[in-house]
Amino acid sequence: MSNHLLEVDNLHIEFRTRDGVAKVINGVSYHLDPGETLAVLGESGSGKSVTAQAIMGILDMPPGVITNGEIRYEGRNLLTMPEEERRRLRGKEIAMIFQDALSALNPVYSVGFQISETLRRNEGVAKDVAMKRAVELMDLVKIPAAKDRLKNYPHEFSGGMRQRVMIAMSLAQNPKVLIADEPTTALDVTVQAQIMDLLAELRRELDMGLILITHDLGVVADVADRIAVMYAGRIVEHADVHSIYAKPAHPYTQGLLDSIPRLDSKGHELSTIKGLPPNLLRPPSGCAFHPRCPMAQQVCQEKVPPSLNLGGGRTSACLFAEEILHG
Amino acid sequence: MAEPILQVSNLVKHFPITRGILFQSQVGSVKAVDGVSFELNKGETLGIVGESGCGKSTLAKLIMQLERPTSGSVTFKGQQIFGQSGGELRRTRRNIQMVMQDPYTSLNPRMTVGDIIGEPYEIHPEVAPKGDRQRRVQELLELVGLNPEHINRYPHQFSGGQRQRIGIARALALRPEVIVCDEPVSALDVSIQAQVINLLGRLQKEMGLSYVFIAHDLSVVRHISDRVGVMYLGKMVEIGTEQEIYERPTHPYTQALLSAVPVADPTARANREIIRLEGDVPSPANPPSGCRFRTRCWKAQDICATEEPALIDRSADAHPSACHFAELRHVVA
Ligand SMILES: Nc1ncnc2c1ncn2[C@@H]1O[C@H](COP(=O)(O)OP(=O)(O)OP(=O)(O)O)[C@@H](O)[C@H]1O
Ligand SMILES: Nc1ncnc2c1ncn2[C@@H]1O[C@H](COP(=O)(O)OP(=O)(O)OP(=O)(O)O)[C@@H](O)[C@H]1O
Ligand code: SF4
Ligand code: SF4
Ligand SMILES: [Mg+2]
Ligand SMILES: [Mg+2]
Numbered sequence: 001m002s003n004h005l006l007e008v009d010n011l012h013i014e015f016r017t018r019d020g021v022a023k024v025i026n027g028v029s030y031h032l033d034p035g036e037t038l039a040v041l042g043e044s045g046s047g048k049s050v051t052a053q054a055i056m057g058i059l060d061m062p063p064g065v066i067t068n069g070e071i072r073y074e075g076r077n078l079l080t081m082p083e084e085e086r087r088r089l090r091g092k093e094i095a096m097i098f099q100d101a102l103s104a105l106n107p108v109y110s111v112g113f114q115i116s117e118t119l120r121r122n123e124g125v126a127k128d129v130a131m132k133r134a135v136e137l138m139d140l141v142k143i144p145a146a147k148d149r150l151k152n153y154p155h156e157f158s159g160g161m162r163q164r165v166m167i168a169m170s171l172a173q174n175p176k177v178l179i180a181d182e183p184t185t186a187l188d189v190t191v192q193a194q195i196m197d198l199l200a201e202l203r204r205e206l207d208m209g210l211i212l213i214t215h216d217l218g219v220v221a222d223v224a225d226r227i228a229v230m231y232a233g234r235i236v237e238h239a240d241v242h243s244i245y246a247k248p249a250h251p252y253t254q255g256l257l258d259s260i261p262r263l264d265s266k267g268h269e270l271s272t273i274k275g276l277p278p279n280l281l282r283p284p285s286g287c288a289f290h291p292r293c294p295m296a297q298q299v300c301q302e303k304v305p306p307s308l309n310l311g312g313g314r315t316s317a318c319l320f321a322e323e324i325l326h327g
Numbered sequence: 328m329a330e331p332i333l334q335v336s337n338l339v340k341h342f343p344i345t346r347g348i349l350f351q352s353q354v355g356s357v358k359a360v361d362g363v364s365f366e367l368n369k370g371e372t373l374g375i376v377g378e379s380g381c382g383k384s385t386l387a388k389l390i391m392q393l394e395r396p397t398s399g400s401v402t403f404k405g406q407q408i409f410g411q412s413g414g415e416l417r418r419t420r421r422n423i424q425m426v427m428q429d430p431y432t433s434l435n436p437r438m439t440v441g442d443i444i445g446e447p448y449e450i451h452p453e454v455a456p457k458g459d460r461q462r463r464v465q466e467l468l469e470l471v472g473l474n475p476e477h478i479n480r481y482p483h484q485f486s487g488g489q490r491q492r493i494g495i496a497r498a499l500a501l502r503p504e505v506i507v508c509d510e511p512v513s514a515l516d517v518s519i520q521a522q523v524i525n526l527l528g529r530l531q532k533e534m535g536l537s538y539v540f541i542a543h544d545l546s547v548v549r550h551i552s553d554r555v556g557v558m559y560l561g562k563m564v565e566i567g568t569e570q571e572i573y574e575r576p577t578h579p580y581t582q583a584l585l586s587a588v589p590v591a592d593p594t595a596r597a598n599r600e601i602i603r604l605e606g607d608v609p610s611p612a613n614p615p616s617g618c619r620f621r622t623r624c625w626k627a628q629d630i631c632a633t634e635e636p637a638l639i640d641r642s643a644d645a646h647p648s649a650c651h652f653a654e655l656r657h658v659v660a
Pocket of ligand 4: 578579580618619620621622624625626627628631636649650651652653
């Protein structure tokens, strides 16, 4: 068995709701090593957040049910570990930041109080020590005049500053893995650049592994080492960032890359991925992408494509991956 | 040159800030839009970009007459639109339509798609007589790439991209000449976003529409726009053709904005030079004196605090830029 820092292995999750059973995660596998950035890319509803919630142990259960698979942290399966032990890992070893920093912070407490409370709760340090650490952390995430801003409430911070506060709180216990779920989607590009800089710097300094969940192909190209592309609850392609942008090995990835307008040229009509995302209550047979795939053949409706190893750490879950890559 | 279809001159919108509950007194104002001018020509798309809170939506609402201006004017085909009434006002309203950002909340969930798209005919019955409406709505559905048989469905039965098409169909119902799009694709996934962008482009060609296209995604704006205006804190700071703005920007804010956009090309990573802005956008209730960008500008001099730079052609490049020290800087690879 390999020894990655974090390893999601053949994860299956379904949501059992009144409307039926939605098979939302259908065999997701990915891994993370210290100090690297893995981008998880995919359209809305593809299962990016649900996978992250499963890693963090904050999945809505019920209606969510993990029906198969393992999530290993330093070789140990998080899913079978006693809840108390798992709680200890959460925040201390694996931490998460969310898209919407305003709703993740409590509006009635000052920012300094919230950061220091996290420290006191988790590390049991005294109040004054916790406050001092809070200032250090706010400095670390480059909140200007941190000391004077301890008493400010979340609404007194801008969106970018609130995201910094969230990052400060998630770093309070020096986690080894940070999961950032769309950390800049709600922010302006200039602020996004600041936050991505900050995350990259912290990752380097603290030798953290970073899982960056996003649907922004620009951000991914800018910061990721490796990419996992999700579609309908599966990783349809996985590769290092340079290979994937140079030549995708899955029609869905190809479609995504072709459909974005570019900043550096005017371009003509955009190519599109036809059709709609799948209904996970009634997923298509065979390859879930077949109703939208320009290369689909009869066999695609019958056979679920296995994740094909293309060498050099690349995989593609397309029956014609070899042809796409070498043809 | 032909007369512009829409002319916005010195448009101002200040929202009062009040204190007190029983006896309200005004203690200040949010200068959301503060002297914006531009022209929109027939058949063209003017993109408007700028960060959150710079006044883009307020500008759109002013043009749509959903907000009353503090001062300034907007003319449609040479006619001042503010203060119009009766038949004149109805004609203007018919000719300028809007598509909103959020496909999830901008449609009434209790109305069928047919009723939503046909609603403008209730207000403007002269456009389509009652017996003709169903057919017209079905034509519109087809025009935007939706199944005409779905006329009796409700919004929740459609995906985000499909709902945005419904919003576009509704905006087209009265055969307007100008459509103001406020972040029409921001809430959509890239694959769906491309479908809607292409649709807007196709409709423009077929119907000779003119668009004001507001978005914060600079790549999308470049793709769709003929000309682009850049806003900062209620002001237009630079305006020009798509090429002038993207390839020859002269305002430091435009340059910083463009440089911060991540490009979908990992090989560009090493050579990309991001201009990093310090601090946050100041409050529009209390904007800096002189040039509003000066608190974050790396080139600011004394004059920037005392003298407001006019939006005029600068020697650096022949397009309007509101900077005392406008100079060319190539930022998009
Ligand atoms: N608590 C829940 N109950 C039922 N279904 C859920 C729940 N949470 C998520 N889902 C479903 O699981 C699927 C995957 O959702 P997930 O949030 O992981 O998507 P995502 O890839 O993060 O999308 P986005 O880009 O919109 O954030 C969706 O179809 C969603 O509707
Ligand atoms: N009705 C209102 N009353 C008071 N202030 C308002 C009102 N509407 C908007 N504002 C303020 O005016 C400024 C401009 O807002 P506007 O919505 O036009 O910005 P925007 O450029 O569309 O931003 P975004 O990109 O976030 O949509 C903001 O500071 C906003 O808070
Ligand atoms: S398996 Fe078939 S349908 Fe699926 S991505 Fe490959 S070619 Fe397309
Ligand atoms: S006028 Fe001065 S502060 Fe404003 S953008 Fe130009 S150099 Fe910067
Ligand atoms: Mg998500
Ligand atoms: Mg807006």
